[in-house]
Structures are given as structure tokens and as C-alpha cells.
Amino acid sequence: MRQCPAHADSAPSLHVTVADDGRVLVHCFAGCTVEEVLAALHCSWKHLHDRPWLTPQIHHATWGRSAWPTFPALDARAGAHPAARGMRLVSVHRYGDGRWLLERWRSPGGAKDLRWTTRRGRTYLPGMFGVPTSALPLYREREVRMAVGAGEPVIVVESESSVDAICRAGTYATTWAGGAASPNLDRLVAVLRGADVVLVPDHDEPGLACARRVWAALRPVTRSLVGVTPEPGQDARDLLAARGVAGLLGGAR
Template identity: 50%
Template structure:
């Protein structure tokens, strides 16, 4: 049994629904709309991310687990463990978030990310978010969903701007989300459609491979580090600028400020070691 299978088993035991799913009710808050993402990795480890804002420490505390449980299971079964530590949780009934349009349910349109033949709408309501793809119609307007378009067929985010930067020899920052690209004002930055779980290595290699001033800024979490490993294996992570644990490119930019961030990018471009 791996850490991932043990943790999902424990969540099943305590009633975190939907049972067996990768997105469940978070044990650290009254979660009527499942917001806990449980991701497993090839080595059997896992990550826990609550989209309502609970930290990994909050979730582990609610489950009476140590941080070791992210990497290795204990020598007892999940149901035996729950009995031993007296773990009993009361989850509320699940409320659907998909009934009606986001706007009719109180969500506001937070951002629209243009991918050429399709756009990604980012809707937000308090701590919750929804991502909706829409196809751009030839005659104008948009239609919900990706109709005959595979995610892997989409260009990189802001690819036309990035191609201009490549031609001019400017630094290009490769990050993990559209929101981070948008936050890096004044920089040529890009990402791919689909997030860390669906790294579009082929498209990234076709556009970015060989650029001497390509700097990868990964999310510093288990999913982001796994993503970085894939980029490295494809030869796309020669220069890496690593944020603090739990942070992403946007956090790094705001934390350092414009001038110190520029210095960090320059150092990353001139060396082969990861910049702190």
C-alpha cells in the first residue's frame, strides 16, 4: 500500500465524499462543495490541496496525521488507524456547484485567457473557482466547451508575444498557470493549457527548445516539482528560478518586487544552478 492509496482509504473511512474520487470534501472546513484535491505521484506519495484555502497542515491536523503520511503509510490499515486515534468527522451534504451558469450562482468572471481557437474563463465566488472552456466561433462569439479541439492542440498562452521575444533574444519565463503569466507584467511569460497534470511537452519543445534565456519558475509543491521533472527530462529546464515552498511565480514576483525579481531572472539566465 502506498501513501496515496492509504490516504484515499482513510478519506473513504471518515466519509469524505465523493468516495473514490480525486476531488473530495475537505476535512478541515464545512465543505458542502468538494474542494479537496488529492493527487498521487509515481513514487506513491501524494499532495493535498484545498481550493477553499485550507493549508496542507490544516488538513493533516483534521485527519490526525503527521506530514510523513504524504510520503509513506503507517503500518496499520486506514480503518484501524481511524479507530486507534478516535477519528470521527461529520461532513455536510454535498451541494452541486453545476446547477445553472456560474453567474446565476453568484460567481463573478475573474479573467479570460485567450488561447486563439478557444478561451478559458476563470470564475470565482469567495474561495471557490470554476474554469470553463469556450470555443471561438468563426463568425464571432463563443460556444461553451471544446468542440473538436484537443487541449494538446492549443497554442501556448500568449504564444505570439513569446515568439517575438524569442526572435529578439529576450528572456522568456515558463510558469504553471495563466494567472501567473498575467501577474508578470513587463515580462514575456507563457504557460500551456491543462495545468501541471497535462504538461504539453511537444508544444513547449517546438516553440521554446534551445532558447538560451528560458527560465522555468515552477510552483513549489509536489505537483509543481513533478512538472519540473518532466520539463527537465525534455531539456526545457536548464535555468530554474525556484519560489519558496508553497509559492508560485506570482508569489515570487510580488515578494521580491520588480527590481529584485529582475536581478533573480538575470542570475538564473547566466548560471546553470537553480536560483533561490
């Protein structure tokens, strides 16, 4: 598996293999045709099917540097890597016991960037390899399932950073992969059925809209459901800082 030279390939998606009869077989899983891959490499079909009569070095010397295949940087599709843009890695959130990592990068100017990586064998590669965020478990789902089993209240918030802050303060919390735009209602319902839940949205328009959807989904299945809304423009972490865990839990205990 290699990066495909015919499209901006941030994950290796070009499969190259040699058939029993000696022919080279090329397949881009992103959908490039063989002709497109060959064109990007300055090659033709005969290069795949005929025994080469010159070495790559002679090919290079003949065609010059202009003909040497160049590959896009690993992160071509998503723009330069955040580290190359002067951003700093501020936190790494593990989903599914570390099968997926969500990296949170921030620039000195305050800009944010979120990047997913996926464990493949003993290494992590950029991207999700076609897995939608809706297929991921909830954040810290294993702890949350234990909390629900033990009858402990669970705080549902909008960001992994808020979850981590609340967990450090000694209470169970969770969120879903994908943010306010796409709450994972099916997973929330499955994991939080029968639980005592406190919903703490970000107090902005997308946060409140998201909270209404989560509320409607959880209301029929939870043992108790309480909404605690931070001050306008604030989120669960601000509320935690101002009022502590007791302020977050509201009437749940």
C-alpha cells in the same frame, strides 16, 4: 444544430435537417440513437417520415405539458453556470489570438472554476468542440515566439494569471493549456527551442512533479535553462511580488 434532448448537452450537437423527399433526418453527434432522441421528444418514426396531420400546438394540447419536450440548461453537463452559483469572472485568457478563451471564475469562498469557450463565427460557444487542450498553442505564443527570436529570456510558469502578472512587469512569460497535470511538452519544445528559459514551478507536489517533466523535455533543446523555485506553498506570482522580475529571472540575464 440544436441541443440534443436525449443527453445532457452543453453544446449544440443534434443535427436536424429535411431531406429532398420531405423526411426529417436527425443525428446526434454525441452518439444518441434516433430512437433515444425521438423518445425524449415523445415522437415516433412516423413523425419523421409522414406528413404531420396535426400542428405542434394541437400535439401539445392533446398530450399536455408533460409531453412537451424540455431541454436541459445549456450547462447541464458541467453543473450550473458559475454566475448562477454566485461566482465572479475574475479574468479571461485568450489562446490562439482569441480562437479560444479560458474564463477564470471565483466564488467569495475562494472556490475556482475554469471554463473554455470557442469562437464559432461571430460568437463564442461553451466548450472546446472536441479540440484537446494539447492541440492549443502556448499562452501568448505569438509574443513568446518573437521574444525567442529576439534572444529575450522566457519565463515558464504554471498559470495564465502568473503569465499576465509577469508580462505586466515587462518580461516575457508563457504557460500551456491544461495545468500541472498535463504539460504540453511537444509544444513547449517546439516554441522554446534555442531560447533562454527560466522555469518557475508552483512549489507544491504536482507543481514540482510537472516541473521535472518540463525540465527533462526542455533541457536538450534550450540555449540555457534555469530553475527558480518559490518558497513552499507559493507560486511565480508570490515570487514576483517578493523579489520582482530580477528575482524571477534568476541567473538568466
